[in-house]
Amino acid sequence: MKRWLIVLNKIIETKKQEVANLVLPDPVQVEKVSFLEALANSNRMLSLIAEVKKASPSKGLIQRNFNPVTIAKAYEAGKADALSVLTDEQYFMGHRAYLTEIKQNVNLPVLRKDFIIDELQVEESARIGADAILLIGEVLEPVHLKELYEQAGELGLDCLVEVHSAETLEQILRVLTPQIIGVNNRNLRTFETSITQTKDIAPLIPKDSLFVSESGIYEYKDLTYVKEAGAKAVLVGESLMKQDNQQAAIGNLFGETSHAH
Numbered sequence: 001m002k003r004w005l006i007v008l009n010k011i012i013e014t015k016k017q018e019v020a021n022l023v024l025p026d027p028v029q030v031e032k033v034s035f036l037e038a039l040a041n042s043n044r045m046l047s048l049i050a051e052v053k054k055a056s057p058s059k060g061l062i063q064r065n066f067n068p069v070t071i072a073k074a075y076e077a078g079k080a081d082a083l084s085v086l087t088d089e090q091y092f093m094g095h096r097a098y099l100t101e102i103k104q105n106v107n108l109p110v111l112r113k114d115f116i117i118d119e120l121q122v123e124e125s126a127r128i129g130a131d132a133i134l135l136i137g138e139v140l141e142p143v144h145l146k147e148l149y150e151q152a153g154e155l156g157l158d159c160l161v162e163v164h165s166a167e168t169l170e171q172i173l174r175v176l177t178p179q180i181i182g183v184n185n186r187n188l189r190t191f192e193t194s195i196t197q198t199k200d201i202a203p204l205i206p207k208d209s210l211f212v213s214e215s216g217i218y219e220y221k222d223l224t225y226v227k228e229a230g231a232k233a234v235l236v237g238e239s240l241m242k243q244d245n246q247q248a249a250i251g252n253l254f255g256e257t258s259h260a261h
């Protein structure tokens with residue numbers, strides 16, 4: 001078996017251990033900002049969730065001199081609508097402290113990007129200052145996903161419900177109509193990435209759900225492709241992170257003339 005095929009299973013094993021050892025931090029005092037509203041009210045052709053991501057299992061180290069707050073501020077200056085912050089330590093070199101520090105320094109709503117499998121992590125997300133969490137359809141049983149979704153709602157957190165395949169989305173829609181649905185263009189088991197996934201799944205997205213296209217978006221023509229397919233927002237990490245200046249990187253992606261150097 002190819003090594004990458006077992007990465008997702010390994011990540012979930014790690015998460016189970018983390019949950020078993022999890023000590024809930026004291027809640028931080030930060031201002032809540034609506035993730036959903038920020039995405040619904042963008043001035044751009046597509047709303048942008050810009051991701052603070054140091055490394056990943058598929059790409060390795062993306063940015064060497066990584067300072068999460070500096071990046072988040074540059075994304076804010078570049079007029080991102082929301083941020084996604086990786087908090088997984090072992091596979092993405094993230095940290096929950098990064099999310100808290102960003103919330104203390106930036107006014108954009110922040111999504112906690114991690115592999116959430118347990119109620120305790122939802123509570124933790126609220127305490128560290130997240131405005132939203134990611135729930136992954138390929139990782140959670142639909143009924144459990146719905147429970148976590150409802151718990152998040154009670155804590156004032158929005159959920160980005162992510163799916164890769166049509167089958168997963170169909171199963172989820174039997175029990176829940178998420179307000180925000182993300183199609184991950186990357187298959188988390190093979191790492192194969194193609195934005196055609198967004199177009200293929202688009203007909204299944206309920207009309208009242210905000211449709212996000214995630215991963216593998218590199219240039220302006222990718223934006224027009226997913227917009228054409230019906231997406232209202234994009235989640236972009238690597239292509240912004242690998243450039244020197246994240247503010248300019250947003251301008252480059254959207255084809256705006258940027259004077260930032």
Ligand SMILES: O=P(O)(O)OC[C@@H](O)[C@@H](O)c1c[nH]c2ccccc12
Nearest residue numbers: 184214215216217235236237238239
């Ligand atoms: O770096 P990219 O290809 O622009 O992708 C960003 C984001 O979609 C990706 O990091 C992601 C989507 N779903 C995930 C689930 C877990 C970890 C990471 C992810």
